[in-house]
Amino acid sequence: MEIRRGEEKDITGINRLLEQVLEVHHSGRPDLFKSGVKKYTDRELLAILHNDMKPVFVAVDGGEAVAGYAFCVLQQHHDSNILTAVKTLYIDDLCVDECVRGQRIGKMLYEHVVAFAREQGCYNVTLNVWECNPGAKRFYEKCGLTPQKTVLEKIID
Numbered sequence: 001m002e003i004r005r006g007e008e009k010d011i012t013g014i015n016r017l018l019e020q021v022l023e024v025h026h027s028g029r030p031d032l033f034k035s036g037v038k039k040y041t042d043r044e045l046l047a048i049l050h051n052d053m054k055p056v057f058v059a060v061d062g063g064e065a066v067a068g069y070a071f072c073v074l075q076q077h078h079d080s081n082i083l084t085a086v087k088t089l090y091i092d093d094l095c096v097d098e099c100v101r102g103q104r105i106g107k108m109l110y111e112h113v114v115a116f117a118r119e120q121g122c123y124n125v126t127l128n129v130w131e132c133n134p135g136a137k138r139f140y141e142k143c144g145l146t147p148q149k150t151v152l153e154k155i156i157d
Contacts, residue, residue: 001105003112006049006056006069011042013066014058017095028132031155057112059096059105068096068105070113074120086123089113094127110143 006014018039025033040048048054048071059068071093077083091113096106117125126148129137 001059001061001067001103001108003057003059003108006058008046008049009064010049010058010060010066010069011045013060014045014056014069015042017066017069017097018093020098021093021095024133025130028130054092055116057109057116059109066097067100068094068109070094070109072113072116074122087121089117089120089122089125091125091127106139107143 015038022033022037022039023035026035049056053074055072055074057070057072058066061067070091073090073092075088075090076085078085091110094106094109094113096109114125125145127140127145128151129140131137
């Protein structure tokens with residue numbers, strides 16, 4: 001398995017995995033997530049793939065089939081009254097194809113992201129995980145991530 005930057009040729013495979021993520025979220029929170037839609041148009045996805053501030057990494061097998069991805073965003077707060085200017089790599093989305101989960105592909109992707117963050121001079125790596133996705137939460141805890149903050153909600157009826 002090779003981990004590399006996503007390319008235009010990966011769009012079909014990335015879209016397939018984006019659909020899987022959307023369905024997990026829709027199943028857990030149908031009040032918030034739609035089903036059967038695309039997160040990005042192909043044009044938007046292509047722009048992201050060419051944006052160095054939003055690196056996308058893919059795990060590909062020997063035949064170049066996309067087995068997983070990690071969408072990332074480089075962040076830094078400049079001129080903030082309350083926040084230091086640390087550089088952060090935010091993992092916006094990490095997915096491994098449901099057909100190949102359990103083969104350490106997610107771990108490989110995560111370790112690649114951390115190495116990239118280190119190369120970029122980042123202070124930390126952050127992400128959000130939905131409570132309706134306990135499998136993802138367990139995965140991130142096994143990777144050594146700890147809560148930075150908690151977002152609470154009250155649904156108003």
